[in-house]
Amino acid sequence: MSNANKILGHRLRVGVVIPSTNTSAQPEMDDMRPYGVTNHVGRMVIVDESLVVEPGFNSVIQAMRRATEPAIKSLKDCQLDRIIVAVSPDAYWRGVEAHAQMLAQLQDTAGGVGITCSADAVEEALARLGGLRRIGLISPYTAIGNEAVTQFFVDKGYDVVALANLGGQSPSRIAEVSLQDLRNAVDAANAPGVEAIVQVGTNVPMASFAHTAEQWTGKPVIANNTVLYWHALRMSGIDDQFDGFGRLFSCC
Structure with missing residues (x-):
């Protein structure tokens, strides 16, 4: 079905993959959603362990890595146009080359749908x-x-x-x-x-x-949430500008 024939999301359908512990990304991205764009959330099931000690910190990171692809797969049948992976660690933490490999792997998991990560x-x-x-x-x-x-x-x-x-x-x-x-x-x-x-x-x-x-x-x-949503829109050809979320949405 073409976008023109959709009652909702007739301009863009955005997938948003976020950790199960995250309570900020979904409401903030919903506030930035332009007319004709819909957001569809998939949750990465992770642990809510301590980030103050190294064992807990590492456990959280490993849980995120294991949970990212299943969360993307949970959105595949939504016929999405773009997927935001709204989690920072793997976008930064293993170097530029590893990030490029990760991005290609996530895009393959998404069936070729474009992926937006924080680093990019x-x-x-x-x-x-x-x-x-x-x-x-x-x-x-x-x-x-x-x-x-x-x-x-x-x-x-x-x-x-x-x-x-x-x-x-x-x-x-x-x-x-x-x-x-x-x-x-x-x-x-x-x-x-x-x-x-x-x-x-x-x-x-x-x-x-x-x-x-x-x-x-x-x-x-x-x-972080602003730049992710801005990038997903701009990479999808949506150039709407509006106030309240900084220079990116008012000038770029």
């Missing part, structure tokens, strides 16, 4: 915002995740000028941040010389706050 979305956004290379990063984790969060950007040639941690204690508790927590993280990441602030972690509810933060920093503030 952020890279495309920074390019469209003027080829920005000096960034401040906001991580959802404690210091245990610092090297993994920064390595992909370093490998890609970005200069990570500053890094702020939100201190998530477990996958579900990453969402338990206050507006003051987000403001403190933006202030810490907004070091001298930073051209853009990039927040990773799809369970951080930062889509609307990033728009506000741009007003006082005067710089692009790229929230």
Whole structure:
């Protein structure tokens, strides 16, 4: 059935694969959904273990890796046009070459449907915002995740000028941040010389706050869920612009 014959999703059907612990990505992406676009969520069943100690941290990462492909398969019969894999770790943590291999594998699992991952979305956004290379990063984790969060950007040639941690204690508790927590993280990441602030972690509810933060920093503030959804739309030929979610949706 052609898109023109669909009552719902006649412009685009987007699959969104998120961890079972995630309570932020779905509502934020629904808020960004333009007319004629529908979102269809598949859950990656993972464990809600401690992210503060290394064994728990590694267990969560392994669970995500095992659960990603089954979640994509659960969406295959929706006749999707694009799939967002709304989880950060594997998009960054095993290097540029491993990411390319992972992306090809996920696309094969999806039956050839285009895949949007955080790493590619952020890279495309920074390019469209003027080829920005000096960034401040906001991580959802404690210091245990610092090297993994920064390595992909370093490998890609970005200069990570500053890094702020939100201190998530477990996958579900990453969402338990206050507006003051987000403001403190933006202030810490907004070091001298930073051209853009990039927040990773799809369970951080930062889509609307990033728009506000741009007003006082005067710089692009790229929230993870915003850039994922923006990338999925733009790669699918939907160029709608609207206010409330930062520069990406108002200029690019």
